[in-house]
Amino acid sequence: MFRFSIRDVLWLTVVGLGFDRLPAYPVRSFDEGTIVTILATSKTRRTAGPTVAIHCPQCKRETKAETYEQEERMGLYFIPLLTQRETCVKCLDCGTIQLTKLPLKDLEGLSPGGLQPWLFPRVSIIAKFIALASILLFCAPVVGLGLGVAGLIMNFRSGGWPKVVSIVAIVLSLPVTLLGIVGLVVGPRH
Numbered sequence: 001m002f003r004f005s006i007r008d009v010l011w012l013t014v015v016g017l018g019f020d021r022l023p024a025y026p027v028r029s030f031d032e033g034t035i036v037t038i039l040a041t042s043k044t045r046r047t048a049g050p051t052v053a054i055h056c057p058q059c060k061r062e063t064k065a066e067t068y069e070q071e072e073r074m075g076l077y078f079i080p081l082l083t084q085r086e087t088c089v090k091c092l093d094c095g096t097i098q099l100t101k102l103p104l105k106d107l108e109g110l111s112p113g114g115l116q117p118w119l120f121p122r123v124s125i126i127a128k129f130i131a132l133a134s135i136l137l138f139c140a141p142v143v144g145l146g147l148g149v150a151g152l153i154m155n156f157r158s159g160g161w162p163k164v165v166s167i168v169a170i171v172l173s174l175p176v177t178l179l180g181i182v183g184l185v186v187g188p189r190h
């Protein structure tokens with residue numbers, strides 16, 4: 001059915017980790033919209049909305065921003081794990097993305113002051129995905145702990161379930177990793 005070269009598998013791993021947004025990545029042998037992978041799946045759908053004026057928290061002044069609705073899905077081995085639907089407001093000057101609970105059609109003609117209370121910072125789906133992966137892989141020595149620490153750092157400020165899950169993964173994977181290291185040092189006993 002599908003044949004994968006090592007290059008494809010590497011690329012699909014990169015896509016699965018969310019790094020496909022790097023524009024310079026040289027290998028693109030699959031259609032981005034319909035990636036079928038053996039390691040991880042990632043799918044994004046986007047609908048454009050109106051351009052609005054915002055008070056950008058990064059530029060610290062009034063700027064223009066593009067708006068769009070985005071649906072991202074991530075999964076492992078054909079099992080969908082996360083779907084994230086969000087309405088994004090992206091500053092056209094610095095590229096900072098904020099989210100809003102308002103639907104696209106309500107954004108048209110809003111003043112920066114009127115939009116401000118509806119904006120909140122974005123947590124990337126990658127940060128959530130790493131938190132989830134850390135708890136699923138906690139029994140893998142080193143890997144589970146590494147993912148847990150990465151998940152905690154990435155989700156530290158935004159909090160919510162990804163932060164809690166990362167902490168639980170660290171607590172669970174710490175003894176596993178320690179045992180793994182001890183096992184490695186002591187070596188197999190006969």
Ligand SMILES: [Zn+2]
Pocket residue numbers: 056057058059060063091092093094095096
């Ligand atoms: Zn900005």
